[in-house]
Amino acid sequence: MDQTGIAPRRAAHHLLQQVIEEGRLLSELLGGGALDHLAPEDRARAQRLATDALRMLDRSDRMLKPFLTKEPPVYVQNALRLGTLEIVQGAAAYGVVNAYVEIVGRNHHTARLKGLVNAVLRKVADKGPDAWAKMPAPLMPGWLRQPLVAAWGRKDIEAIEAVQATTPPLDITPKGDAQAVADALGGTVLPTGSVRLMDAGQVTQLPGYDAGDWWVQDAAAALPVQLLGDVSGLSVLDLCAAPGGKTMQLAARGATVTAVDASASRMTRVGQNMTRVGLNADVQVADAFDVTGQWDAVLLDAPCSATGTMRRHPDLPYAKDGSEFGALIDQQGAMIDHALSLVKPGGRLVFCTCSLLPDEGEVQIEEALERHPDLTIDRAALDQPGIDPAWITEEGGLRLRPDFWAEIGGMDGFYMAVLTKPA
Numbered sequence: 001m002d003q004t005g006i007a008p009r010r011a012a013h014h015l016l017q018q019v020i021e022e023g024r025l026l027s028e029l030l031g032g033g034a035l036d037h038l039a040p041e042d043r044a045r046a047q048r049l050a051t052d053a054l055r056m057l058d059r060s061d062r063m064l065k066p067f068l069t070k071e072p073p074v075y076v077q078n079a080l081r082l083g084t085l086e087i088v089q090g091a092a093a094y095g096v097v098n099a100y101v102e103i104v105g106r107n108h109h110t111a112r113l114k115g116l117v118n119a120v121l122r123k124v125a126d127k128g129p130d131a132w133a134k135m136p137a138p139l140m141p142g143w144l145r146q147p148l149v150a151a152w153g154r155k156d157i158e159a160i161e162a163v164q165a166t167t168p169p170l171d172i173t174p175k176g177d178a179q180a181v182a183d184a185l186g187g188t189v190l191p192t193g194s195v196r197l198m199d200a201g202q203v204t205q206l207p208g209y210d211a212g213d214w215w216v217q218d219a220a221a222a223l224p225v226q227l228l229g230d231v232s233g234l235s236v237l238d239l240c241a242a243p244g245g246k247t248m249q250l251a252a253r254g255a256t257v258t259a260v261d262a263s264a265s266r267m268t269r270v271g272q273n274m275t276r277v278g279l280n281a282d283v284q285v286a287d288a289f290d291v292t293g294q295w296d297a298v299l300l301d302a303p304c305s306a307t308g309t310m311r312r313h314p315d316l317p318y319a320k321d322g323s324e325f326g327a328l329i330d331q332q333g334a335m336i337d338h339a340l341s342l343v344k345p346g347g348r349l350v351f352c353t354c355s356l357l358p359d360e361g362e363v364q365i366e367e368a369l370e371r372h373p374d375l376t377i378d379r380a381a382l383d384q385p386g387i388d389p390a391w392i393t394e395e396g397g398l399r400l401r402p403d404f405w406a407e408i409g410g411m412d413g414f415y416m417a418v419l420t421k422p423a
Contacts, residue, residue, distance in 0.1 A: 011046035058138035093125035159403035163410035170200035191386030212277035217245035242266035308413025346423035352416035361415025
């Protein structure tokens with residue numbers, strides 16, 4: 001472990017640079033070994049620092065603004081953001097200031113700005129956590145905030161931002177009895193049957209992990225499978241299956257599951273998870289559009305903007321700019337049409353996306369029903385434990401948002417609907 005604290009700070013700064021300057025996602029960076037050179041404790045600290053800095057980026061910038069006559073280079077701004085966050089979280093200002101002065105000083109492009117970093121962070125320390133605590137929740141970047149305000153209204157988006165400013169709890173799906181798992185882990189059984197842990201710590205060290213008693217899955221992400229009801233003995237295709245939570249749910253409920261995803265590395269992970277939890281599925285690496293055959297039910301968790309997952313992935317609005325969303329929306333419509341061809345007569349398709357954008361949810365289903373007039377939407381499928389009738393949309397889908405269950409940590413934003421093919 002780095003006793004000086006400089007190594008994890010430099011690593012966190014590098015992660016911020018990669019997200020904000022290069023448009024890379026934290027999951028991609030961490031999966032690519034960006035922190036492998038660090039000791040485990042430093043790795044965890046660097047990841048937490050970078051994640052918290054991204055979650056609080058707008059608030060840090062507002063805190064810094066009065067102390068800056070003009071915006072410094074991004075390299076320096078990221079050092080100031082990290083330093084501000086550490087100071088307001090209670091770290092000793094002396095060590096924080098010295099560390100970020102050194103980080104800025106080591107880069108010959110920014111070394112001349114060491115004095116600025118020193119002066120600004122000292123002013124932040126003087127102003128202190130009290131001023132920080134009085135600031136409103138961080139705003140999402142304008143490119144994303146504007147369409148979301150147009151969709152849901154300013155008040156609801158402010159409620160979503162308030163939830164996204166907090167570290168989310170960990171949700172898990174139990175393979176067996178939910179209450180027994182909750183008791184073993186000191187968690188709570190949610191109304192929909194997931195188990196929530198408010199302060200989980202290291203996931204792989206939790207009781208029942210090695211035994212395969214449960215897997216990590218946000219409560220919202222666990223609902224699409226529940227909408228299918230009793231799947232025992234049915235053949236079910238999980239299209240775009242990685243990371244595999246829904247595949248495990250289906251197998252645990254007695255379905256004969258075919259899991260397909262285009263990513264070989266992610267499907268290797270799915271296979272490993274299936275082994276850990278002692279469940280079986282036919283795991284295939286393939287493009288969704290190349291899949292042929294027919295199943296009793298198809299679950300399509302379509303590639304999307306992932307805007308519903310920002311409470312857990314605060315890097316997303318800074319790594320992306322929305323330019324690819326149009327292509328994703330077009331792809332979703334084509335995937336719905338292809339998925340329907342894989343459903344047996346009388347069978348069902350569950351379409352879902354972890355998006356807050358109506359174009360990736362409600363609008364997709366409305367347009368699918370126009371293209372396929374013989375389809376029906378199964379509203380009865382939404383009659384599930386814990387589902388608030390207020391979450392049900394006009395066309396008969398289910399809209400989930402991060403500000404739902406806000407008092408207990410919220411949930412991911414999701415849209416889902418069940419379509420039934422004529423017999």
